[in-house]
Amino acid sequence: MIHKVKSSKPADLGLRLDEGNQKDELAMLAITFNRMLDQIEDAFTEQKRLVFNLSHELRTPLAAIITELELCQQKECSTQDYQKVISKTLKDAHRVTKLSNSLLDLARASYDVSAISMQKIRLDELMLEVCTKVQKASPGVSIHLLFDNEPQSEKYISTFGNNYLLEVAFTNLMDNACKYSFDQTCNIHFDYDELYCIVTINNKGLEIPQQEQDAVFFPFYRGSNKQSVEGNGIGLYLTQKIIALHHGHIELTSLNQITSFKTKLPMFEG
Numbered sequence: 001m002i003h004k005v006k007s008s009k010p011a012d013l014g015l016r017l018d019e020g021n022q023k024d025e026l027a028m029l030a031i032t033f034n035r036m037l038d039q040i041e042d043a044f045t046e047q048k049r050l051v052f053n054l055s056h057e058l059r060t061p062l063a064a065i066i067t068e069l070e071l072c073q074q075k076e077c078s079t080q081d082y083q084k085v086i087s088k089t090l091k092d093a094h095r096v097t098k099l100s101n102s103l104l105d106l107a108r109a110s111y112d113v114s115a116i117s118m119q120k121i122r123l124d125e126l127m128l129e130v131c132t133k134v135q136k137a138s139p140g141v142s143i144h145l146l147f148d149n150e151p152q153s154e155k156y157i158s159t160f161g162n163n164y165l166l167e168v169a170f171t172n173l174m175d176n177a178c179k180y181s182f183d184q185t186c187n188i189h190f191d192y193d194e195l196y197c198i199v200t201i202n203n204k205g206l207e208i209p210q211q212e213q214d215a216v217f218f219p220f221y222r223g224s225n226k227q228s229v230e231g232n233g234i235g236l237y238l239t240q241k242i243i244a245l246h247h248g249h250i251e252l253t254s255l256n257q258i259t260s261f262k263t264k265l266p267m268f269e270g
Helices: 002-006 025-074 079-109 123-137 163-179 235-245
Strands: 119-122 142-147 158-161 181-192 196-205 249-255 258-266
Touching: 025 079, 079 163, 079 235, 119 123, 119 163, 123 142, 123 163, 123 181, 123 196, 142 163, 158 163, 158 258, 163 181, 163 196, 163 235, 163 258, 235 249
Parallel strands: 142 181
Antiparallel strands: 119 158, 181 196, 196 258, 249 258
């Protein structure tokens, strides 16, 4: 076992130890080591996929910026032409900035829960902050907050979490709901059960096909309706990471032109 581990190389992610009879101490050590290698291999595979997709996502706006500036440099342009180039370049620069910010948030969401600051959070207050943020960024949207069950105490709308990360997660969900809605409107429903605070964000718009509903949580995946709305395909992947970090769950349903993302976060019991 020692020889096999010592002779392995960083590229040998497929290395596994013989688990023997799977009963004695050495077998248990081999099994534990192999499970650790499984997790490392999964992490490296995901990292390589992210780097590949990120390179592709960055290449398009950067190539557009370079092309616009080179064409502008090669010939005399009118003030109007310069304004058009600046407008296009700014649009692509904002796209790169948004992707960069998403990746920084993704790095935070990949931390161990013990490594980030956690506190009691009132979800209704957090959602009001997110509403203000989304409406300021997109003045035409309409957002409605509704209580399906009137909470008997604040514990039914309170969770233990990181305020910044949860704000990022719900901003992604709310922003998507408004963008993909027929009338730029989304509804936010508060509810609870014995263990969880439940926040459901829904809109009325084009349904997400059944075969795409699991894939929307994959990094850089964009659905068949991607042509109608700009994005980089990382928002829902990031949101799922954040909710999982908080020991919560997120469920998607899309039926009869109503798309809902139901988020369940553990109730604060402090």
